[in-house]
Amino acid sequence: MCNIERYLLQTDLEMDKIICIGLGYIGLPTATIAAGKGLNVIGVDINERVVDTINSGNIHIIEPGLKESVQKAVAAGNLRASTKPEQGDVYLIVVPTPFRGNHEPDITYVEAATRSVLPFLKKGSLFVIESTSPVGTTEKMQQLIYAERPELKGQIYIAYCPERVLPGNIIYELEHNDRVIGGIDDVSTEKAMAFYAKFVKGTLHKTNARTAEMCKLTENSSRDTQIAFANELSIICDKAGIDVWELIELANKHPRVDILQPGCGVGGHCIAVDPYFLTSDFPAESQLIAKSREVNNYKSAWCVEKIRNAVLEYEMKHTKKPIVALMGLAFKPNIDDLRESPAKYIAQNIMQFEMDGLQIVEPNIKAHHIFKLTDYKVAYEQADIVVFLVAHNEFKALTQRADKVILDFCGIFKR
Ligand SMILES: NC(=O)c1ccc[n+]([C@@H]2O[C@H](COP(=O)([O-])OP(=O)(O)OC[C@H]3O[C@@H](n4cnc5c(N)ncnc54)[C@H](O)[C@@H]3O)[C@@H](O)[C@H]2O)c1
Secondary structure (H helix, E strand, O other), X not given: XXXXXXXXXXXXXXXXXXXXXXXXXXHHHHHHHHHHOOOEEEEEOOOHHHHHHHXXXXXXXXXXXXXXXXXXXXXXXXXXXXXXXXXXXXXXXXXXXXXXXXXXXXXXXXXXXXXXXXXXXXXXXXXXEOOOOOOOHHHHHHHHHHHHOHHHOOOOEEEEOOOXXXXXXXXXXXXXXXXXXXXXXXXXXXXXXXXXXXXXXXXXXXXXXXXXXXXXXXXXXXXXXXXXXXXXXXXHHHHHOOOHHXXXXXXXXXXXXXXXXXXXXXXXXXXXXXXXXXXXXXOOOOHXXXXXXXXXXXXXXXXXXXXXXXXXXXXXXXXXXXXXEEEOOOOOOXXXXXXXXXXXXXXHHHHOOOOXXXXXEOOOXXXXXXXXXXXXXXXXXXXXEEEEOOOOXXXXXXXXXOOOEEEEOOOOOOO
């Protein structure tokens, strides 16, 4: 089939039945928003509990506004969840892409999801990977599809379109953020553009699959590197006796300087993970990106040392053990997500020293299977040493107390 024929095919074909593989933090909101625009969406997840929860109009993740949208879409008959894929017009792959122990990307979920839709692909199908992926993954899946279904060569559309939403604001951002869309060829890009135009209000930017894959990795590596700079500054300032928060505020008065805020490390399933997709595939070329990962990981270990030293100093000065409050466990402010959280890493390390008076606080979580949680006001009142690990809003409302040793790693009391 020549390109013109393919283009006609692309514009003629319906794209109303969507099969969304993976119903997690990204897949479920995507499926729900598409369903809200009147598309017929079948959400597929290997987790039966997830499928049952969604079909009953409920959700298994915390995201503002999502439950209402799911309820509406399910009640309207536009969204149905299933453990098995079926035939559709568009296949979206939105499954996890973690890394293995040695920081190598694991694309086995993407491969399994691709294999699961293989029997249903037909002439004119659009297959899109949204999962954050190493460069070349879309081409690998193209090869896999053509190896198993050679009759589909040149007959289907394959593209990559990464997601860049902020948890907590996913419903809005999914619809309004700009998207980068890269096909394995121009007609695939056009077909995917036409699909996303059905439910995305942000601008759609065309490119090829490899650039789109690299774009997502670039965005998160860029954030990681910029945070590493702030974290490194915080360590230098600590040694130099300079208030890093004041310093950054002053430096940012320069019209072309924009330094981010330091913290106790970098966490989450994106910024702390995705740069490894580059360092693993391009080890010689990604020196700065690799160093930034190291600096951000080191910052957490440095915080552990600072806490231990503060405890020892307290013991020497007061000849008794202090009550220590670790304030925050989440990987960033005002969420309940602990994935790859540096605060959680610090808490686990401090717990190993078997401190009697250790209090752990996370106001966004009611109970945890490892950590015994204490109310933040109670912990703040009782503690001799207060360690701020996450800048949750609740903590910012506390009054600074001169009678406590305060280790403020996230700028709670910055001026
Ligand atoms: N969460 C975010 O904020 C965010 C932002 C941008 C990009 N991403 C990327 O999006 C992708 C998905 O992330 P997420 O946070 O939604 O993951 P998640 O873990 O919340 O959800 C993934 C879902 O996929 C299901 N699944 C796994 N294999 C499957 C298969 N073969 N068939 C059907 N379902 C399967 C799992 O059961 C799970 O429910 C990842 O690549 C991630 O890096 C996530």
